Ligand SMILES: [Zn+2]
Ligand SMILES: [Zn+2]
């Protein structure tokens with residue numbers, strides 16, 4: 001094959017991997033964040049400044065790709081005479097000029113962004129819209145940085161295509177930009193889903209969900225976040241607004257999410273515990289967010305003593321005397337964690353010890369508290 005064509009194919013391949021690295025290559029070291037890690041600083045510690053620098057560097061480095069192609073082609077295909085300008089064709093001269101112009105314009109653009117310590121960078125301008133009239137974008141940036149340092153944030157994706165949800169912010173990074181919205185200022189809607197079969201032999205398929213984040217009052221542009229449907233449960237835990245599913249997209253849930261749903265639905269049919277008037281309901285000690293809303297009370301039938309039980313039978317349920325300390329979801333997660341993880345079909349009929357006193361209970365014994373919240 002002609003060396004020039006071969007070189008072109010190889011160059012396009014590597015430039016493609018460099019510009020939009022598949023996740024397998026992200027840790028392999030040929031990304032801008034790995035190449036410039038010293039200059040970029042720490043993403044965890046200084047999220048916004050890290051991405052201001054990353055997007056600026058990305059723009060400049062990517063703008064050098066056409067010039068790199070020209071120089072490489074000149075070396076690999078000397079017959080094109082690319083380095084003697086009087087002998088190359090007018091087409092190549094135009095290409096060379098534009099590939100020199102491109103990094104020049106990018107550099108001017110980044111210099112403009114950099115004025116007044118990055119005041120003109122698109123990310124900074126965006127944050128300006130998120131702060132109140134008297135504060136600068138820097139106070140919004142520091143709020144985001146502080147929340148991004150916390151370990152309880154939700155994250156998904158790779159550094160240049162990251163989705164992060166902190167207590168107040170929802171963030172998406174892309175190659176040349178970062179999108180930010182405040183949790184109190186958004187409508188979320190499930191806009192689309194894609195399914196990819198992992199293999200044709202088993203039924204396993206990965207489902208990706210596209211969720212549109214539409215800022216309401218700040219006037220920022222809407223953006224779409226994309227994630228694996230199995231991550232939806234974790235995402236929802238961190239979100240304050242519901243995700244509308246107007247198109248009724250069927251979501252593939254993770255096993256634990258599906259069990260939790262079945263657990264909550266089953267418990268709705270159980271008897272309800274009416275707390276004595278002096279009883280004060282405290283916060284759930286599992287999630288520290290909801291008020292405790294379940295009480296374990298033996299409701300199931302006790303096997304009579306004279307009927308011999310098979311030795312492998314689960315222990316009979318016992319009365320638990322603990323005060324309510326858990327919410328329904330946390331109780332469901334605890335229950336699932338005590339089941340045989342390889343046999344999910346048996347979970348609903350399984351038993352578990354009370355998380356506090358270890359008294360055995362089954363699903364029938366989980367009673368909602370009258371007047372308690374049950375969402
Ligand atoms: Zn809880
Ligand atoms: Zn108990």
Ligand SMILES: [Zn+2]
Nearest residue numbers: 300317362365
């Ligand atoms: Zn029971």
